[in-house]
Amino acid sequence: MHLSALLDNAVRSAGPKEAVVYGEQRWTYAEFAAAARRAATVLGEAGLGPGDRLAVMTYNTPAFLLAAFGAWYTGATLVPVNHKLATAEVEHQLRHCGARLALVDAEIGARATAAGTDTRWLVSHPDADPATRPADSFESLVAAADPAIAPESPDDTGIAQILYTSGTSGRPKGCVHTHRGIALTATYTATAVPLRRDERFLICMPIWHASPLNNWTLGTLLLGGTVVLQREYEPRRMLETVQRERVTAVFGAPVALIAPVQAVPDFADFDLSSVRSWIYGAGPLDADTARRLMKAYGSDDFHQVYGMSETGPVGATLSPAEQVEKAGAIGRGGMPGVDLRVVRPDGGDAAPGETGEIWLRSDTRMVGYLDDEAATAEVFAGDWYRSGDLGRVDEDGFVTLVDRMKDVIITGGENVASQEVEGALRAHPDVLDVAVVGRPHPQWGETVVAFVVPRQGVEPDLAGVRAWLETRIARYKIPRELVLRRELPRTPSGKITKHVLRDELAGG
Numbered sequence: 001m002h003l004s005a006l007l008d009n010a011v012r013s014a015g016p017k018e019a020v021v022y023g024e025q026r027w028t029y030a031e032f033a034a035a036a037r038r039a040a041t042v043l044g045e046a047g048l049g050p051g052d053r054l055a056v057m058t059y060n061t062p063a064f065l066l067a068a069f070g071a072w073y074t075g076a077t078l079v080p081v082n083h084k085l086a087t088a089e090v091e092h093q094l095r096h097c098g099a100r101l102a103l104v105d106a107e108i109g110a111r112a113t114a115a116g117t118d119t120r121w122l123v124s125h126p127d128a129d130p131a132t133r134p135a136d137s138f139e140s141l142v143a144a145a146d147p148a149i150a151p152e153s154p155d156d157t158g159i160a161q162i163l164y165t166s167g168t169s170g171r172p173k174g175c176v177h178t179h180r181g182i183a184l185t186a187t188y189t190a191t192a193v194p195l196r197r198d199e200r201f202l203i204c205m206p207i208w209h210a211s212p213l214n215n216w217t218l219g220t221l222l223l224g225g226t227v228v229l230q231r232e233y234e235p236r237r238m239l240e241t242v243q244r245e246r247v248t249a250v251f252g253a254p255v256a257l258i259a260p261v262q263a264v265p266d267f268a269d270f271d272l273s274s275v276r277s278w279i280y281g282a283g284p285l286d287a288d289t290a291r292r293l294m295k296a297y298g299s300d301d302f303h304q305v306y307g308m309s310e311t312g313p314v315g316a317t318l319s320p321a322e323q324v325e326k327a328g329a330i331g332r333g334g335m336p337g338v339d340l341r342v343v344r345p346d347g348g349d350a351a352p353g354e355t356g357e358i359w360l361r362s363d364t365r366m367v368g369y370l371d372d373e374a375a376t377a378e379v380f381a382g383d384w385y386r387s388g389d390l391g392r393v394d395e396d397g398f399v400t401l402v403d404r405m406k407d408v409i410i411t412g413g414e415n416v417a418s419q420e421v422e423g424a425l426r427a428h429p430d431v432l433d434v435a436v437v438g439r440p441h442p443q444w445g446e447t448v449v450a451f452v453v454p455r456q457g458v459e460p461d462l463a464g465v466r467a468w469l470e471t472r473i474a475r476y477k478i479p480r481e482l483v484l485r486r487e488l489p490r491t492p493s494g495k496i497t498k499h500v501l502r503d504e505l506a507g508g
Contacts, residue, residue: 001183002154014224037147039070050075055102057081063124073150080208091115156180174370185312186218188337199225235260253413283445287327306330312364329398409438450479
């Protein structure tokens, strides 16, 4: 299914029903699809054509979705951009994907438009009064445009999205996905959790992430449910939105569910009874935390999801009944539409008690990494995707994530490539050598820790290093701890033994 057809089908089945809610702004399916076709006209008049790439760098606002569907009606490809990136990081992604046109939220516009590319920028003012917002704002242009006429039978084998990874080799890679693959991602997810036709799903995690966009936003729209957008995650605002909009499902990193309980003094006063499913990903919950959250939220309907951008994302799920008994596991086998193996180094399937690499097979798998045949070949094994994650199988067949072969640190739901942070730190004038690892954290999953060997005669401090990194990498990637060392532990071949550093942190 082409993603524009996903929306058109929903119009036919749920036309007068609410499709998108953003504060006091509301669109029925018929209204939203008409606005998306007007957005297609705006994008086309700005130079976007079939096969072109549209970069979108916004918060969770209607503009993101209107631009996405507008691009798909136009026959163009959506490139979601992390709104937290520094200018240099934005520039790299724009150059790499060749985006001819981009949309940015006015609040972060200066950081994005300073990128030294020939990309043309449109600017969104999602919260401005229609009577006073700039005439050239994306919203004003969409309101005044005529709707575009999209092809009646669009090809679902065309490229729908380029999703950028965290960059385990120092630079993010672009996962190239077809319309068919992303539509199947939404379908498999809706089946696995499952989602319902009367869903009111709160999108409070960044919508440019693969899971909020493809699993939950498109999964909800596929069924004719309602997507409730929260501009940016904040614990109290999440509770207020759930209560006001009678939200039925919420997705977030573990910290997004833990923080309201710990940081909102009157948490117990909020009416959260409308929520049927509390869904979390990007890290597990231990048994004690799972019990505390179930008691606090008055619900035992918690789901864990595991996947990655390369697969849509799809992977595995841990059902509500398994949250305590199998705490820490990602599930048993793959979710509907997904085959999952744990593969030993000799190529055989791992038996109970053994550890191996997690391999996934699904029709949602990416076509490959954009302009990177070598990296694509490295992660493909026939029809299988080699995740790079190490999993251990228990006696019941449940798989627990043991380690990340790619040294990705997941902090607050954000993926941080340790090699990217190390590369930035090596350019610091006082740093001789560096290794970056994650320290386990009960709320954030992990925090970023840098082990630094300083140049002789200097002693860098955390505040100075953090200030120096501010303009070079996104804020969430900047180390929260700095450990000074005379040397780093290495193998005889010279490779840093990061497990030794992790053990050192675990020992206090």
